[in-house]
Amino acid sequence: MRVRKVIDGVSEKVMCSVTAAVSFLVVLIAAGLYLKARPIMEITPIKELLTSSSWHPLKGEFGFYPFLMGTFWVTFLAMIFAIPICLLCSIYISEYAPRKMRDVIKPLIDLLAGIPSVVYGVFGVLAVVPLIRDTAHRINISTTGYSVLAGGIVLAIMVFPIIISVSVEVIQSVPYEARESSLSLGATQWQTVKKVVLKKAFPGIVAAIILGFSRAFGETMAVLMVVGNVPQVPHSIFEEAYPLTALIANNYGEMLSVPLYDSALLLGALILLLIVLLFSMAARLILMRGGR
Amino acid sequence: MYHITIKGLNVSYGNHHVLKNVSLEIPRNKITVIIGPSGCGKTTLLKSLNRLLELQEGVRISGSVLVDDESVYDPKVDVTELRKKMGLLSQRPYPLPMSIFDNVAYGPRIHGTRKRKKLNEIVEKNLRAAGLWEEVKDRLKSPAASLSIGQQQRLCLARCLAVSPEIILCDEPTSALDPFSAQKIEETLSELKTDYTIVVVTHNLRRARRLADYVGFIFLGELIEHGGKKDIFENPKDERTRRYISGESYL
Ligand SMILES: Nc1ncnc2c1ncn2[C@@H]1O[C@H](COP(=O)(O)OP(=O)(O)OP(=O)(O)O)[C@@H](O)[C@H]1O
Ligand SMILES: [Mg+2]
Numbered sequence: 125m126r127v128r129k130v131i132d133g134v135s136e137k138v139m140c141s142v143t144a145a146v147s148f149l150v151v152l153i154a155a156g157l158y159l160k161a162r163p164i165m166e167i168t169p170i171k172e173l174l175t176s177s178s179w180h181p182l183k184g185e186f187g188f189y190p191f192l193m194g195t196f197w198v199t200f201l202a203m204i205f206a207i208p209i210c211l212l213c214s215i216y217i218s219e220y221a222p223r224k225m226r227d228v229i230k231p232l233i234d235l236l237a238g239i240p241s242v243v244y245g246v247f248g249v250l251a252v253v254p255l256i257r258d259t260a261h262r263i264n265i266s267t268t269g270y271s272v273l274a275g276g277i278v279l280a281i282m283v284f285p286i287i288i289s290v291s292v293e294v295i296q297s298v299p300y301e302a303r304e305s306s307l308s309l310g311a312t313q314w315q316t317v318k319k320v321v322l323k324k325a326f327p328g329i330v331a332a333i334i335l336g337f338s339r340a341f342g343e344t345m346a347v348l349m350v351v352g353n354v355p356q357v358p359h360s361i362f363e364e365a366y367p368l369t370a371l372i373a374n375n376y377g378e379m380l381s382v383p384l385y386d387s388a389l390l391l392g393a394l395i396l397l398l399i400v401l402l403f404s405m406a407a408r409l410i411l412m413r414g415g416r
Numbered sequence: 417m418y419h420i421t422i423k424g425l426n427v428s429y430g431n432h433h434v435l436k437n438v439s440l441e442i443p444r445n446k447i448t449v450i451i452g453p454s455g456c457g458k459t460t461l462l463k464s465l466n467r468l469l470e471l472q473e474g475v476r477i478s479g480s481v482l483v484d485d486e487s488v489y490d491p492k493v494d495v496t497e498l499r500k501k502m503g504l505l506s507q508r509p510y511p512l513p514m515s516i517f518d519n520v521a522y523g524p525r526i527h528g529t530r531k532r533k534k535l536n537e538i539v540e541k542n543l544r545a546a547g548l549w550e551e552v553k554d555r556l557k558s559p560a561a562s563l564s565i566g567q568q569q570r571l572c573l574a575r576c577l578a579v580s581p582e583i584i585l586c587d588e589p590t591s592a593l594d595p596f597s598a599q600k601i602e603e604t605l606s607e608l609k610t611d612y613t614i615v616v617v618t619h620n621l622r623r624a625r626r627l628a629d630y631v632g633f634i635f636l637g638e639l640i641e642h643g644g645k646k647d648i649f650e651n652p653k654d655e656r657t658r659r660y661i662s663g664e665s666y667l
Contacts, residue, residue, distance in 0.1 A: 302513070303471070304468055310496045311522075319522070323513050
């Protein structure tokens with residue numbers, strides 16, 4: 125009798141602490157990163173770290189600006205490619221495609237989401253990079269093909285399945301009556317989609333896009349393989365760049381003999397974490413406002 | 417002359433045969449009330465008139481529906497023009513996700529009215545016709561979802577009147593409303609019948625008695641009987657009609 129009670133008490137405590145540990149993991153990681161990043165922030169002011177372009181670890185200069193710009197441009201380009209394509213795709217699947225076709229396409233898109241990052245990277249190196257190089261040469265731009273453009277394209281392809289599958293769900297959850305009301309007033313299907321369905325689904329679609337990209341931030345592997353990894357502020361989409369994720373993945377664990385190097389890299393990780401956190405908070409806010 | 421003529425209409429969802437060989441004439445500028453127990457196919461009948469039914473997956477429709485002697489299911493028919501001609505007021509009001517003003521202006525805008533002044537006129541006129549103007553004239557910009565359900569239904573009526581239909585199809589327009597709002601809608605419909613042909617679906621018999629000029633009784637997908645209000649309510653020919661309107665069990 126007493127043994128059962130003891131086991132009951134212990135198991136509850138174990139489960140409780142495991143749950144607590146998991147939920148505090150994010151806090152722990154952020155705190156850990158902050159502690160590790162503190163030495164470099166004590167030596168160089170954070171403002172300078174973020175705005176300086178000179179990255180010379182051996183001289184103790186850690187300017188993150190090129191990497192921030194690399195991340196920004198690759199992501200921005202990917203968004204420009206992904207948003208219209210994903211929107212058209214999800215509208216077609218949810219509003220126009222016949223049921224049978226939808227039943228085939230939806231699992232196919234979910235399958236795309238499961239492909240490992242490396243595979244997309246290989247595809248980028250074998251197909252996207254040469255295509256960019258050859259096309260650019262034809263219009264007299266010299267580039268290796270490893271570029272912001274390549275990174276943007278590969279990243280866009282990687283976020284397609286996430287954004288499309290969430291958007292399709294969101295659009296399909298718009299009540300049938302919304303379409304019926306609009307159509308019964310003599311609206312065409314496209315007018316109905318544009319003015320009623322998308323309007324109703326808008327917050328959800330924005331959340332889908334943000335969700336897609338906050339996941340994409342973490343997908344280092346594929347982007348790293350096609351952007352060239354040169355620490356410079358890119359001035360055109362055909363130039364190489366060096367996103368933050370690639371910097372961390374390429375160097376952590378190798379260059380740690382250089383003083384403050386690991387502190388700098390972990391500061392990079394902290395910045396990434398904050399950006400993603402900001403994105404997902406924005407998504408939540410938009411969803412909440414749309415829910416009202 | 418009849419405004420709508422339905423001949424041998426059959427509708428099935430998959431292999432569920434819902435409307436069985438329905439034939440019915442609907443007179444112009446009168447209120448025709450369709451009564452019948454729940455699930456007998458009243459909504460289905462109504463939506464087959466303005467071709468909303470065909471949006472459902474797996475629906476099969478045969479037979480003919482004529483509006484002004486023109487076949488509704490003719491492949492040459494412009495569906496949007498057809499639907500514009502027939503306003504629909506559904507079982508539950510569904511305001512579009514926009515302001516009160518924009519809800520009423522939605523139809524006219526779609527059909528090409530751009531001028532602000534003209535839109536203002538249309539909105540005021542139809543909100544008045546639906547008996548809602550006084551309540552909302554100071555907050556036309558607020559979201560339509562902020563209205564009460566009864567107000568929403570009147571807004572939907574104004575929205576449907578704003579495209580100048582000839583026919584108004586009402587699917588239990590008052591079932592979600594309190595008696596007072598329901599009465600308001602009914603009064604409005606009675607006033608409107610001088611200009612419109614109105615078809616109302618309901619399973620509230622008292623309401624049917626008050627509103628109707630003509631009555632059709634549907635039972636398990638068959639149109640059992642139809643005719644003038646007096647004939648159906650006071651002198652039904654069919655045993656099933658008699659039982660239904662006297663409130664006896666029809667099983
Ligand atoms: N989309 C659909 N798919 C399959 N069956 C349907 C569909 N819509 C309606 N039905 C079936 O068709 C029959 C008639 O439905 P309908 O909605 O026309 O009834 P109703 O007379 O309007 O009922 P109520 O008074 O409850 O609104 C019902 O048996 C219903 O289950
Ligand atoms: Mg119904």
